[in-house]
Amino acid sequence: MREEDLKQRLRARDLRITPNRLQLLTAIDQFVGAIPHTKLQADLASMDRVTLYRTINSLLEGGLIHRASANEQESYYALCEDSCQADAHQHQHIHFKCDTCEKIYCLPMRQDLHLNTGAFRVRTFEILASGQCEACASLEK
């Protein structure tokens, strides 16, 4: 994605354009799949550790990125779609962790999932899946 596009996204959410934010967005954007926090910290070593946490938070609150869980301690981050609203993320996608390469992918949901949960009213949901990704599967053949 071009830097101008990233700047545009920041402006759209009334977030100031700073070198740190652009660096962070670029790192997230260029990584295939959702990027682990530790990788961000390694890649953006020039940025203060605390600033990284706070910058991530700003972008989360602004709805530019979202956090992908993975049934572990570590957090992963990915860019949001344009359609995401800051207050009501509709991530109708699957966070898929490959058992082989350990990357986290954000896959689109190809069907409308209706969770039949009786009297429990579902507002949002997220699916964590694991298995083997396309790339690793084709390597095995």
Next chain:
Amino acid sequence: MREEDLKQRLRARDLRITPNRLQLLTAIDQFVGAIPHTKLQADLASMDRVTLYRTINSLLEGGLIHRASANEQESYYALCEDSCQADAHQHQHIHFKCDTCEKIYCLPMRQDLHLNTGAFRVRTFEILASGQCEACASLEK
């Protein structure tokens, strides 16, 4: 659940029966929904912090309990169904977090979910949902 049942589960997995393990299982069993780690630590304050971590790990590996993610840092734990195998947990259920009371519930899946993920081969999955639970919904009326 009776203590004898809990002991039986430990025996079935070749895990020694100790007061700590029984305490931990009882705490998890009696809590409505999946119990947060911090709550375990508070309830089992007599148990060493490290021992708690190790005991949880033993029970996880033995397949007596499972971890429920919740798009946050904190881990939650719940008893497994009898059908769970230690090596291949098939938790075809939904981890539902109530926005109001913040409890985590393990809801059964009432339908067979087929995740259409193309060349990505799904081995296991977990669904994290949030919204309003039955109890909180009925209080509002």
Next chain:
DNA sequence: CCTTTAAATGCAACAATGTTGCATTAGTGA
């Protein structure tokens, strides 16, 4: 019931992860 042995426990120290306060710097609108 006693002995033996490996597993479980408690404690200390450490490591990793995340947070808060505050002084300084920098982005943005006037």
Next chain:
DNA sequence: TCACTAATGCAACATTGTTGCATTTAAAGG
């Protein structure tokens, strides 16, 4: 260019999770 507020860096702290090691204990066999 100025003024104002948000963003940053640094130090300190808090929380969460891990490792090593000496001691205790569950449970199997005589």
